[in-house]
Amino acid sequence: MDLKKLLNPAQWEAVMHDDGPAMIVAGAGSGKTRVLTYRIARLMLEGTDPFRILALTFTNKAAREMKERIAAVVGESRAKNIWMGTFHSIFARILRLEADKLGYTSSFTIYDKDDSQKAVTSVIKELGLDKEIYKPRQVLNRISALKNRLITPDKYGDYVELINEDVQRRQPDFIRIYHRYNDLLFRRNVMDFDDLLLKTNELFEKYPEILGQYQRRFEHIMVDEFQDTNYSQYRIVRALADFYQNLTVVGDDSQSIYSFRGAEVKHFLNFMREFPGVTVYRLERNYRSTKHIVKASNSLIAHNKYGLKKELWTENEEGEKIRIMALSGDRSEASWIARDLIRRLEQKGLRYSDAVVLYRTNAQSRPLEDAFRAYGIPYRIYGGISFYQRREIKDVLAYLRLLVNPRDDEAFLRIINFPARGIGKKTLETLSVLADRHGLSLYELTQDIDRLAGGMLNARARNKLKDFAVMMEHFRIRARELPVDELAKAVIKRTGLLEAYRKEYDVDADRHIENVEALVNAMREFVESQSELADGDPGLERFLSEVALQTDMDMADDDENAVTLMTLHMSKGLEFPVVYISGLEEGLLPAGVTMFDRENLEEERRLMYVGMTRAKKLCTLTYARSRMRWGTVYESEPSRFLSEIDEAHVQWLRQPPADSPPAPAEPASPARRGISRTIRPSNLKPLKRAAKGGAPPVRLAEGDRVRHERFGNGTVKKVVLDGENSKATVEFDYSGTKVLLLRFAKLTRL
């Protein structure tokens, strides 16, 4: 095959890059997937063993699709042997192989955020700490950030500033929680998401010979979306590439949007310095979008100060201008999008699946869903509560998890009394004490409860526990002979899960029961697809591992003719002929908490840029003057990003907002008139650039103790009430005295 015909000169150069480090700076729509695909295919055609290629992608779906495209060139049997997947799934696989070196068994469980948070909660409780001060979610976020920087509890003490921070945040016992949480996970034979990366680093550090083995195995390493790697991931890549130095990274600093989970663009930007002798390839020609879309996006991102300067260009048609539409409320915004979408798709002869509606927060999908249903538009929604996080799915999986890992107390607690079998709080408390005493997990204890109870449990409770253990052991035997989907069916039937849902959800139960059926189907598909693979593993452990790392996106069914609804974050890497971005309002995009910090604001702008550059033909931006948030209607102003786009590429479908004070907003919708609106004093002067979508004001009095996210704790010295311009003077314990606009400041009263 003649690659030169399929690629432009810049792409061809990158594909033909020989040995040594390479950095591909690939603008949106410039064909970077194409380059990666053909680069790998080319290596294989020239004789590289697929087992010796490691390709790290951002989603499992991206990996699957790339494999398919490579398969078209080199054949499926060879393509599927490439080590290709997300950081998490690849290194979970490696960790299972090497688990014993780190004191885990190869059937360790992977906790998702939900499980981890429950573990944190139980630790906080166990240590007798106040969960109002140590908010589990917040604590877990901090733990996650630390793990991504490879700061383990042991190393924590080396960082004086961290300890100071804890004191300042009034959380001096944070480190104890972190420590205990890690111990708990270890005892349970469990890793959380961040452990999959952190433990890989530990493995390579502790066992240089194992690192050496993988270094020599992976002759070529490719990393996609490199601008979104965090330190932990970066270290893994660095270590693995150290022997051959055949590392190709692909990225676009303008599309770095994951700093909140520890990603740092500097890994990409400093790549040249870190890997001397690197060859840089730049892909700046866009093949995806019309001229108007490319130029409009360029003009937006030009407002960012940080980042590589580059200018995307295209030879595609001029196309239509970016359309901007102002609506009165979120509901009218949604129904306008629905109507416009039908009209435009018809006009262009496109299908529903050619369109996507993007938004900043998952919560914004609601009115869109309502409108789409009302207009009979088929849609598919991604994100929010993903399939595998649904309660009924987690219930079924907990039974299977406990079979695989009897030390997974979280799984045990989830199902020990669901469906109800009369094992209550009291029994579980006793059980927990006993487990501590014997150094056993709850399930291990349950298996031999008569001997271990030591007179602490009555016969009734013991019998119920024994029944449970007998049932589980029965499943364990069946697990040896049944494929996973059949095993799940047996579990569902024997435990009476479906009946429990019928009872609990009443008329609403069907949805939940359908989900359980969908799970069983997914399991069957898993068994079938694994048995087709050369090194396939249709086992329960592998299934659970994949499931823990699966996202909604990975389960996408592309054949369905439906409009896509998703967050801007999830849209990265995708493209659609028709794109709507909704909710372009101050306080929403840019999000409220990000508006006052340059770095954060720039990331919001990149997010908007990512959204716009998804569009091939038509890009439409909408905003609403009022929006329902937290059950209350808030008024909002158009996003600053709208006015940052070069007007030459914009068509306002309604008049652009004048500089004069905005007219009083119409009610959000007739149905909601008068209910729960925020009251606005009539003498209030409209404030320019006011962010009414910000945090709702907190009622404060002098002398109140408050907490601010950035400034820490303080005492309220003075309060001036003036409608939306109400201010408070706060003397912070460590950050001095500040005058805060209550509408903006995120203050919590202590």
Place this chain on the structure above:
DNA sequence: TCATTGGGCTTTTTT
């Protein structure tokens, strides 16, 4: 032990 109710919290984004 189980079911119901009310209060508090949420919405920034996710492997």
Place this chain on the structure above:
DNA sequence: AGCCCAATGA
């Protein structure tokens, strides 16, 4: 507005 959790009573 919806979800989760704690407190309360049967």
